[in-house]
Amino acid sequence: MAVIVENGKNTKFYTVQTTLAKGNVKLMTTNENSSLLEITDLATSVTERPDVKILKGINLTIKPGEVHALMGPNGSGKSTLASTIAGSPTYTVDRGNVSYKGEDITHMAADQRARNGIFLSFQYPTAIPGVTLVNLIREAIKARTGEDVSAREFIAQLRETLDRLKMSEDFARRYVNDGFSGGEKKRAEILQLGMLRPELAILDETDSGLDIDALRTVAEGIKTLRDPNMGILLITHYERILNYIEPDFVHILVGGNIVASGDFDLAKRIEGEGYDPLLRELNISEEALI
Ligand SMILES: Nc1ncnc2c1ncn2[C@@H]1O[C@H](COP(=O)(O)OP(=O)(O)OP(=O)(O)O)[C@@H](O)[C@H]1O
Numbered sequence: 049m050a051v052i053v054e055n056g057k058n059t060k061f062y063t064v065q066t067t068l069a070k071g072n073v074k075l076m077t078t079n080e081n082s083s084l085l086e087i088t089d090l091a092t093s094v095t096e097r098p099d100v101k102i103l104k105g106i107n108l109t110i111k112p113g114e115v116h117a118l119m120g121p122n123g124s125g126k127s128t129l130a131s132t133i134a135g136s137p138t139y140t141v142d143r144g145n146v147s148y149k150g151e152d153i154t155h156m157a158a159d160q161r162a163r164n165g166i167f168l169s170f171q172y173p174t175a176i177p178g179v180t181l182v183n184l185i186r187e188a189i190k191a192r193t194g195e196d197v198s199a200r201e202f203i204a205q206l207r208e209t210l211d212r213l214k215m216s217e218d219f220a221r222r223y224v225n226d227g228f229s230g231g232e233k234k235r236a237e238i239l240q241l242g243m244l245r246p247e248l249a250i251l252d253e254t255d256s257g258l259d260i261d262a263l264r265t266v267a268e269g270i271k272t273l274r275d276p277n278m279g280i281l282l283i284t285h286y287e288r289i290l291n292y293i294e295p296d297f298v299h300i301l302v303g304g305n306i307v308a309s310g311d312f313d314l315a316k317r318i319e320g321e322g323y324d325p326l327l328r329e330l331n332i333s334e335e336a337l338i
């Protein structure tokens with residue numbers, strides 16, 4: 049059994065021992081060993097090109113409330129991992145499995161995963177001309193909950209979220225990503241995150257292309273959206289966003305394998321010296337990068 053202690057800044061899990069700490073303590077229905085996402089020995093290839101093997105045996109466990117940063121050189125498989133967790137048919141699982149909230153979802157369809165609370169913010173969001181962001185979000189909430197919230201309730205929630213994320217209502221009424229700048233596309237993803245409140249949020253390079261002020265707004269937005277039941281997998285190339293959303297774990301993906309895991313210091317090290325010294329230290333050759 050575990051408790052969640054919220055001190056306003058951070059949320060941590062503690063094992064209940066003899067006495068409960070005083071303060072804002074909520075009892076959990078799950079025990080501390082229960083993970084939100086558990087990936088075991090996951091290997092994938094491209095469905096239309098079975099010879100192209102990308103992930104080569106990933107193990108990763110994310111518990112509710114945790115933030116895991118995923119870093120790695122270009123082409124190492126980060127987006128492939130994100131898409132595979134979200135159930136993209138572009139990739140085929142050759143080995144291993146993905147379990148979510150205790151259920152094996154390795155072969156579950158993407159829309160079912162989304163309904164179950166898995167959210168993927170795309171590295172390259174696509175445009176949907178003719179569909180406004182507001183409509184997309186409303187339909188997504190309907191699909192997720194199976195209920196149509198009243199227009200009044202929806203608008204109230206939308207305004208509150210826009211306010212929190214420092215976005216305008218005009219922005220939300222534009223067609224999805226149609227003519228959006230790179231930074232606007234990332235903001236649109238975060239608005240969806242804020243409205244859908246998933247249990248597992250996978251954010252693929254949400255910080256890329258944002259100017260300094262937008263990065264702060266988006267990062268602080270994500271931070272305010274954090275909740276003790278939500279796990280976050282944050283894919284990034286830069287330490288910068290992690291200064292706002294401090295990760296509990298940092299993983300380095302190279303050539304389809306997680307070659308190192310650590311805490312925030314690992315991200316700082318990569319930012320400072322790049323990947324080469326770490327790879328040399330781990331005896332990972334150039335060929336392994338492909
Ligand atoms: N549909 C596909 N067809 C062929 N090759 C693919 C496909 N999807 C991914 N790959 C290849 O798999 C490798 C991993 O790609 P992925 O997009 O997962 O990398 P990444 O770590 O997200 O890189 P980046 O940091 O540049 O975003 C790359 O070499 C890529 O070209």
Ligand SMILES: [Mg+2]
Pocket residue numbers: 126127128171252
């Ligand atoms: Mg990528």
